[in-house]
Amino acid sequence: MKLLPVSYADRLRSHIDATVAFALQEDLDDIGDVTAELIPAEQMATARIQVKENAVFCGRPWVEAVFAQLDRSVSIDWRHEDGDNVRADTTICVLQGPARSLLTGERTAINFIQTLSGTATVARQYADAAAPQGLIVLDTRKTIPGLRLAQKYAVYAGGCENHRLGLYDTYLIKENHIAAAGSITRAIEKARELRTTQLIIVEVESYEEFREALTAGADRIMLDELPEPDLARVHADTTEIPLESSGSFDLERLQDARSRYVSVGALTKHVRAIDFSMRLEQRD
Structure with a gap:
Protein backbone atom coordinates (compact mmCIF):
# COMPACT_ATOMS: atom_id res chain seq x y z
CA MET A 1 0.00 0.00 0.00
CA LYS A 2 1.25 3.48 -0.85
CA LEU A 3 2.53 5.39 2.18
CA LEU A 4 -0.38 7.26 3.70
CA PRO A 5 -0.86 9.91 6.36
CA VAL A 6 -0.97 8.14 9.71
CA SER A 7 -4.40 9.64 10.33
CA TYR A 8 -6.22 6.99 8.33
CA ALA A 9 -3.86 4.25 7.18
CA ASP A 10 -5.30 1.73 9.66
CA ARG A 11 -8.86 2.82 8.91
CA LEU A 12 -8.21 2.25 5.19
CA ARG A 13 -7.05 -1.33 5.71
CA SER A 14 -10.33 -2.19 7.41
CA HIS A 15 -12.21 -0.32 4.69
CA ILE A 16 -10.54 -2.39 1.95
CA ASP A 17 -11.45 -5.68 3.59
CA ALA A 18 -15.06 -4.58 4.13
CA THR A 19 -15.66 -3.14 0.65
CA VAL A 20 -14.10 -6.13 -1.07
CA ALA A 21 -16.20 -8.53 1.00
CA PHE A 22 -19.34 -6.58 0.09
CA ALA A 23 -18.42 -6.51 -3.61
CA LEU A 24 -17.78 -10.24 -3.71
CA GLN A 25 -21.03 -10.98 -1.92
CA GLU A 26 -22.82 -8.76 -4.42
CA ASP A 27 -21.36 -10.83 -7.27
CA LEU A 28 -21.57 -14.31 -5.79
CA ASP A 29 -24.61 -14.13 -3.49
CA ASP A 30 -24.93 -17.41 -1.60
CA ILE A 31 -24.61 -19.57 -4.73
CA GLY A 32 -21.20 -18.74 -6.21
CA ASP A 33 -19.84 -18.40 -9.73
CA VAL A 34 -21.96 -20.83 -11.72
CA THR A 35 -20.06 -20.23 -14.97
CA ALA A 36 -16.69 -20.93 -13.33
CA GLU A 37 -18.07 -24.32 -12.29
CA LEU A 38 -17.84 -25.33 -15.95
CA ILE A 39 -14.04 -25.46 -15.50
CA PRO A 40 -12.41 -28.39 -13.65
CA ALA A 41 -11.57 -27.41 -10.07
CA GLU A 42 -8.01 -28.68 -10.45
CA GLN A 43 -7.24 -26.65 -13.59
CA MET A 44 -4.49 -24.07 -13.06
CA ALA A 45 -3.96 -20.94 -15.14
CA THR A 46 -1.90 -17.80 -15.58
CA ALA A 47 -3.52 -14.45 -16.29
CA ARG A 48 -2.40 -10.89 -16.97
CA ILE A 49 -4.17 -7.69 -16.01
CA GLN A 50 -3.39 -5.01 -18.57
CA VAL A 51 -4.31 -1.36 -18.88
CA LYS A 52 -5.69 -0.40 -22.28
CA GLU A 53 -5.04 3.35 -22.14
CA ASN A 54 -2.53 5.77 -20.63
CA ALA A 55 -3.31 6.29 -16.96
CA VAL A 56 -2.06 6.51 -13.38
CA PHE A 57 -2.48 3.07 -11.84
CA CYS A 58 -4.19 2.71 -8.48
CA GLY A 59 -5.89 -0.09 -6.58
CA ARG A 60 -3.27 -2.75 -5.87
CA PRO A 61 -4.45 -3.41 -2.26
CA TRP A 62 -7.99 -4.04 -3.51
CA VAL A 63 -6.85 -6.61 -6.07
CA GLU A 64 -4.81 -8.34 -3.39
CA ALA A 65 -7.80 -8.37 -1.05
CA VAL A 66 -10.11 -9.79 -3.73
CA PHE A 67 -7.96 -12.85 -4.33
CA ALA A 68 -6.98 -13.23 -0.68
CA GLN A 69 -10.65 -13.47 0.22
CA LEU A 70 -11.44 -15.81 -2.68
CA ASP A 71 -8.44 -18.12 -2.72
CA ARG A 72 -5.14 -17.59 -0.92
CA SER A 73 -3.39 -19.96 -3.31
CA VAL A 74 -3.53 -17.30 -6.03
CA SER A 75 -0.16 -15.56 -6.41
CA ILE A 76 0.28 -12.07 -7.85
CA ASP A 77 3.48 -10.82 -9.49
CA TRP A 78 3.19 -7.02 -9.53
CA ARG A 79 4.86 -5.06 -12.31
CA HIS A 80 3.60 -1.65 -11.14
CA GLU A 81 2.84 0.19 -7.91
CA ASP A 82 0.01 2.56 -7.06
CA GLY A 83 0.82 6.01 -8.37
CA ASP A 84 2.82 4.78 -11.37
CA ASN A 85 2.22 6.36 -14.75
CA VAL A 86 1.39 3.49 -17.09
CA ARG A 87 0.99 3.45 -20.85
CA ALA A 88 -1.63 1.62 -22.90
CA ASP A 89 -1.10 -2.14 -23.22
CA THR A 90 1.13 -2.27 -20.14
CA THR A 91 0.95 -5.37 -17.95
CA ILE A 92 0.05 -4.37 -14.40
CA CYS A 93 0.41 -7.79 -12.83
CA VAL A 94 0.55 -11.51 -13.57
CA LEU A 95 -1.64 -13.88 -11.56
CA GLN A 96 -1.28 -17.63 -11.15
CA GLY A 97 -3.65 -20.05 -9.50
CA PRO A 98 -6.82 -22.08 -10.01
CA ALA A 99 -8.60 -20.96 -13.16
CA ARG A 100 -11.91 -20.84 -11.34
CA SER A 101 -10.60 -18.39 -8.75
CA LEU A 102 -8.96 -16.14 -11.34
CA LEU A 103 -12.15 -15.90 -13.36
CA THR A 104 -14.37 -15.38 -10.33
CA GLY A 105 -12.27 -12.50 -9.04
CA GLU A 106 -11.65 -10.87 -12.40
CA ARG A 107 -14.54 -8.39 -12.57
CA THR A 108 -14.51 -7.40 -8.90
CA ALA A 109 -10.77 -6.68 -9.02
CA ILE A 110 -11.04 -4.70 -12.24
CA ASN A 111 -14.06 -2.74 -11.01
CA PHE A 112 -11.96 -1.39 -8.16
CA ILE A 113 -8.87 -0.54 -10.19
CA GLN A 114 -10.79 1.06 -13.07
CA THR A 115 -12.46 3.53 -10.69
CA LEU A 116 -9.44 4.19 -8.48
CA SER A 117 -7.11 4.56 -11.45
CA GLY A 118 -9.59 6.99 -12.98
CA THR A 119 -9.49 9.04 -9.79
CA ALA A 120 -5.69 8.90 -9.55
CA THR A 121 -5.34 9.90 -13.20
CA VAL A 122 -7.46 13.02 -12.72
CA ALA A 123 -5.58 13.85 -9.52
CA ARG A 124 -2.24 13.63 -11.34
CA GLN A 125 -3.49 16.07 -13.98
CA TYR A 126 -4.41 18.57 -11.27
CA ALA A 127 -1.20 18.01 -9.31
CA ASP A 128 0.91 18.64 -12.41
CA ALA A 129 -1.08 21.77 -13.29
CA ALA A 130 -0.79 23.12 -9.73
CA ALA A 131 2.92 22.46 -9.29
CA PRO A 132 4.28 25.59 -11.06
CA GLN A 133 2.30 27.83 -8.67
CA GLY A 134 3.02 25.77 -5.60
CA LEU A 135 -0.69 25.14 -5.01
CA ILE A 136 -1.97 22.24 -2.91
CA VAL A 137 -5.05 20.69 -4.53
CA LEU A 138 -7.51 19.08 -2.12
CA ASP A 139 -10.38 16.69 -2.71
CA THR A 140 -13.87 17.03 -1.19
CA ARG A 141 -16.61 14.77 0.20
CA LYS A 142 -18.17 14.46 -3.28
CA THR A 143 -17.28 10.79 -3.50
CA ILE A 144 -18.93 7.52 -4.48
CA PRO A 145 -20.98 6.33 -1.47
CA GLY A 146 -19.15 3.54 0.30
CA LEU A 147 -15.85 4.25 -1.48
CA ARG A 148 -14.82 7.52 0.14
CA LEU A 149 -11.60 6.28 1.72
CA ALA A 150 -10.76 4.38 -1.45
CA GLN A 151 -11.15 7.48 -3.62
CA LYS A 152 -9.27 9.65 -1.16
CA TYR A 153 -6.45 7.11 -1.24
CA ALA A 154 -6.49 7.36 -5.05
CA VAL A 155 -6.35 11.16 -4.88
CA TYR A 156 -3.29 10.86 -2.66
CA ALA A 157 -1.70 8.29 -5.00
CA GLY A 158 -2.26 10.71 -7.88
CA GLY A 159 -0.36 13.50 -6.15
CA CYS A 160 -3.06 15.67 -4.60
CA GLU A 161 -4.03 15.84 -0.94
CA ASN A 162 -7.07 15.10 1.16
CA HIS A 163 -9.48 17.54 2.74
CA ARG A 164 -11.38 16.19 5.75
CA LEU A 165 -12.30 12.53 5.56
CA GLY A 166 -15.81 13.07 6.87
CA LEU A 167 -17.98 15.11 9.18
CA TYR A 168 -16.15 13.74 12.21
CA ASP A 169 -12.55 14.91 11.85
CA THR A 170 -12.64 18.64 10.99
CA TYR A 171 -14.95 21.57 11.55
CA LEU A 172 -16.07 23.08 8.25
CA ILE A 173 -18.33 26.00 9.14
CA LYS A 174 -20.37 27.00 6.09
CA GLU A 175 -23.24 29.36 5.30
CA ASN A 176 -25.99 27.25 6.89
CA HIS A 177 -23.94 26.57 10.02
CA ILE A 178 -23.30 30.29 10.39
CA ALA A 179 -27.00 31.07 10.01
CA ALA A 180 -27.98 28.43 12.57
CA ALA A 181 -25.28 29.43 15.07
CA GLY A 182 -26.00 33.16 14.75
CA SER A 183 -22.62 34.31 13.47
CA ILE A 184 -19.16 33.15 12.46
CA THR A 185 -17.81 34.23 15.83
CA ARG A 186 -20.40 32.24 17.77
CA ALA A 187 -19.80 29.16 15.66
CA ILE A 188 -16.04 29.28 16.22
CA GLU A 189 -16.46 29.93 19.95
CA THR A 197 -7.78 20.05 18.93
CA GLN A 198 -10.00 19.86 15.83
CA LEU A 199 -9.06 22.00 12.84
CA ILE A 200 -11.59 24.79 12.25
CA ILE A 201 -12.17 25.86 8.65
CA VAL A 202 -14.65 28.64 7.89
CA GLU A 203 -16.16 29.25 4.48
CA VAL A 204 -16.70 32.95 3.75
CA GLU A 205 -18.50 34.76 0.94
CA SER A 206 -17.34 38.36 1.48
CA TYR A 207 -14.42 40.38 2.79
CA GLU A 208 -16.40 41.25 5.92
CA GLU A 209 -16.94 37.56 6.69
CA PHE A 210 -13.25 36.95 6.08
CA ARG A 211 -12.30 39.60 8.66
CA GLU A 212 -14.73 38.13 11.19
CA ALA A 213 -13.38 34.60 10.71
CA LEU A 214 -9.83 35.91 11.02
CA THR A 215 -10.57 37.84 14.19
CA ALA A 216 -12.50 34.94 15.73
CA GLY A 217 -9.51 32.61 15.30
CA ALA A 218 -10.29 30.26 12.42
CA ASP A 219 -7.45 27.88 11.53
CA ARG A 220 -8.09 28.13 7.79
CA ILE A 221 -10.43 30.32 5.75
CA MET A 222 -12.15 29.02 2.63
CA LEU A 223 -12.87 31.67 0.01
CA ASP A 224 -16.04 30.63 -1.80
CA GLU A 225 -16.52 32.52 -5.07
CA LEU A 226 -15.68 35.90 -3.55
CA PRO A 227 -16.30 38.91 -5.81
CA GLU A 228 -13.02 40.14 -7.29
CA PRO A 229 -12.92 43.40 -5.25
CA ASP A 230 -13.33 41.42 -2.01
CA LEU A 231 -10.79 38.84 -3.15
CA ALA A 232 -8.26 41.59 -3.86
CA ARG A 233 -8.77 43.02 -0.34
CA VAL A 234 -8.33 39.58 1.22
CA HIS A 235 -5.02 39.02 -0.52
CA ALA A 236 -3.87 42.54 0.25
CA ASP A 237 -4.13 41.80 3.97
CA THR A 238 -0.93 40.58 5.55
CA THR A 239 -1.82 37.44 7.51
CA GLU A 240 -0.27 34.06 8.17
CA ILE A 241 -3.56 32.17 8.14
CA PRO A 242 -3.83 29.55 5.38
CA LEU A 243 -6.38 30.36 2.70
CA GLU A 244 -8.34 27.91 0.58
CA SER A 245 -10.02 28.69 -2.72
CA SER A 246 -13.30 26.89 -3.37
CA GLY A 247 -15.90 26.90 -6.11
CA SER A 248 -15.87 26.03 -9.79
CA PHE A 249 -12.14 25.49 -10.15
CA ASP A 250 -11.03 23.21 -12.96
CA LEU A 251 -7.73 22.66 -14.78
CA GLU A 252 -8.16 25.85 -16.78
CA ARG A 253 -8.99 27.98 -13.74
CA LEU A 254 -6.29 26.72 -11.38
CA GLN A 255 -4.00 29.53 -12.49
CA ASP A 256 -6.55 32.01 -11.10
CA ALA A 257 -6.18 30.69 -7.56
CA ARG A 258 -4.07 32.87 -5.28
CA SER A 259 -4.42 30.85 -2.09
CA ARG A 260 -2.27 28.05 -0.72
CA TYR A 261 -5.04 25.45 -1.02
CA VAL A 262 -7.63 24.80 -3.73
CA SER A 263 -10.45 22.32 -3.14
CA VAL A 264 -11.75 20.61 -6.28
CA GLY A 265 -14.81 18.38 -6.29
CA ALA A 266 -13.99 17.12 -9.78
CA LEU A 267 -11.14 14.99 -8.40
CA THR A 268 -13.66 12.42 -7.22
CA LYS A 269 -16.95 13.49 -8.78
CA HIS A 270 -16.17 13.73 -12.50
CA VAL A 271 -14.28 10.48 -12.80
CA ARG A 272 -14.23 8.25 -15.88
CA ALA A 273 -13.21 4.63 -15.36
CA ILE A 274 -9.91 3.53 -16.93
CA ASP A 275 -10.11 0.53 -19.27
CA PHE A 276 -8.45 -2.64 -17.93
CA SER A 277 -8.70 -6.26 -19.03
CA MET A 278 -7.62 -9.66 -17.74
CA ARG A 279 -6.66 -12.45 -20.11
CA LEU A 280 -5.81 -16.05 -19.32
CA GLU A 281 -2.56 -17.03 -21.01
CA GLN A 282 -2.28 -20.76 -20.58
CA ARG A 283 -3.78 -23.92 -19.19
CA ASP A 284 -1.90 -26.48 -17.13
Missing part, protein backbone atom coordinates in the same frame (compact mmCIF):
# COMPACT_ATOMS: atom_id res chain seq x y z
CA LYS A 190 -18.73 26.91 20.26
CA ALA A 191 -16.31 24.74 18.30
CA ARG A 192 -13.44 25.73 20.61
CA GLU A 193 -15.64 25.01 23.61
CA LEU A 194 -16.52 21.51 22.38
CA ARG A 195 -13.12 20.40 21.02
CA THR A 196 -9.82 22.18 21.34
